Amino acid sequence: MDVLTEFYEILNDPYAYGQTCRDEKKKKVIGYFCSYTPEEIISAAGAHPMRLFGTRGEIALADQHLQAYSCSLVRGALEEVLNGRLDFLDGTVFPHTCDSIQRLSDVWRLNTNFRFFADIVLPVKLDTDSAKEYMVDVLRKFKRDLKKGLNCRISDEDLNEAIATYNKIRDHLKVIYGLRSKNPGIITGGDVYSIVKVSMIMDRNDLVKKLPELIENLKTRNVSEDRRDRKRVALVGSICDQPDIYSIIEKSGGVVVWDDLCTGSRYFEGIIEIDGDPIVSIAKRYIERQICPAKHVSLTARGDHLVAMANEHDIQGFIFLLLKFCEPHAFDYPYMKEYLEKENIPSMLLEIEDQLPAEGQLLTRFETFMHMF
Template sequence: MWDNLSLKEVVELTKDPFPSIRKWVKEKGKKVIGSTIPDVPEEVIYAFGFLPVSLIGTDKPLKKAPSRLPDNACSLARSNLELVMSYEGDLFDGFVLPQVCDTTQHLSDIWRIHFPDKYTECFLAPRQVDRPSARYWTKEEIERLISSLSKWTNKKITDDDLNSSIALFNENKKLLKEIYDFKKKNPAALTNKELFSLIKLSMQVDKEEFNQSLKKIKDGLKLEKGEGYTDIILAGITCDPPEVYALFDEIKLNIVADTLVTGTRYIDGIVPQNGNPVDAMVDRHMNRMFFSPIHDNVYRNFEEIKTLYKENNARAVIYIHIEFCESQEYDLPDLKNMLRKEGIPFHVMDTEYQTLSLSHLRTRLQAFFESLKGGAL
């Protein structure tokens, strides 16, 4: 089903992948485990024979979630809860929910209340990765997740099961990285929307099948540099709705690097394939890029973005701010000031998952880059 897709088909499926997931599940007789982002070790879920599906919000109307969450709850949290309460909840046999901020901590409790008959487990990765205990904590959590799934399924998995799963998921990320690297130098070869649709769909469908599509798409790419493109860095957590990428394509912006959970932070999550697979997944977690809700060196976000900007000779940084994301709202003022002191052009786009019109974003984005070309920034 997902093994022979064109770029156009990928973009269409990314808008709403769930009908195809339902069809695949019916054909294969598989169970589905949903997880919110970030950092749930999906290789573990796959090793148990389940399809791991990342929950990345919905643009469908909010009907039930607003009455369960405060008005200022993060747009992504509201959207994910709505997705399962009103639209796709019956598809999932269970959920693994990371707790990375106050909102996601309370959200997991709400989830348990409203889905009492489904498997629900939390993944409590350390929120202070710079502490000596973080590695031990991460390993304990991965082993606890394995034990929880084993108890639920009455099945045990081996290191070979995990290693096979890791190899498949690593192949997926390597293919995505190769396509991303090609696009950096050939911005006319595929659009930003197509590239990030490939990444997003990879997080939601069977990788054994989808890797076949990625190979064919990669092999079919042609050298097309195009003219008039502006290289940019995209920073944030997620970038939705997908039409935001279409705005970038419209004014010929070329994303050459990013810090998104639905972008490079996912692609870079390749697990070292040497030794104990659990230890290798711990290594992966400890070496991930900056993520706003996780406490780290207070300058790390700034340093990573500055490095990406300079290494890629970018012209500007665009920051995607999710409406009411508390951690981003604390990060943003200082990040903005530090980058501007470095002389790095910086533009913030405020987004939310139920956006009906992007006209205001288009106007501000066009004005920013007109100013950039005119030397006013």
């Protein structure tokens, strides 16, 4: 079977895939929501880390616990667990990010009954020595929690082996992004998104074998449609579980060539050194990686990152995808917009609640934006 077809089959029913991991591979499945989840430690414990998203269905049960002014990710995720769709999980882990996820963790802990539950109360600032040490300390604590909760052993060899696998996966994803940036015609944005998404869901030992196959295929692929003349844009935001957005952008005359998304470059950026204490190395990647706006490294880190990205990948415009009620991103938007304006880089803002706006309307907005440059 074609690698992409296989990926789409998994994405079609990730929960069934999770159940299979549990039944057939006898792996404990640990759900998570955030790119600050140390998946390497979970994998080293012999468990399977699986990213959770919101819901595609109606929200009913979650309304009993969370106000309508929480974001669709938080409400949707709670809906999924309360209606039993996540019963295949053995547990969940909540790294500390924003106020909403912080409270979702409490509500989750009090209203679910999985075998394993952990908060990883990460530092919020990443620019001081004490914060860096604390990062190492909390990751060690998580390793202890996991060993105790799953009744398993985690050796440094296990950790290094897992790190090597994740390094390869991250490198492969970056190569795919690079190939697309170089030649946007070889793959659609929707496909690239799906590859990143499946990377957070699929068994990593299987994934790491599939990605090189895909890359080889991409390298030899004939460009069916030349997207090289299209306007080169990048997406900025938290999660964007809306694959349709890529095709609408493509229809409007643009093409997504890079991003700063939690379900995008923030997931794969940064390689972990395999040298010395593996937990220290894992912490180091988080310290050095491009941040989520719920974290702090400097006053302009995110703006600088966008400008650098624009230069490196020849990006002509940025589309800010703002998940409604997402505070860290909403607070950063005005300054980032201004930051880009100083560099004469246009940007637009698209607020998303749980679904994309109607396609026609969205297409018009994108077309207007593409005409700006």
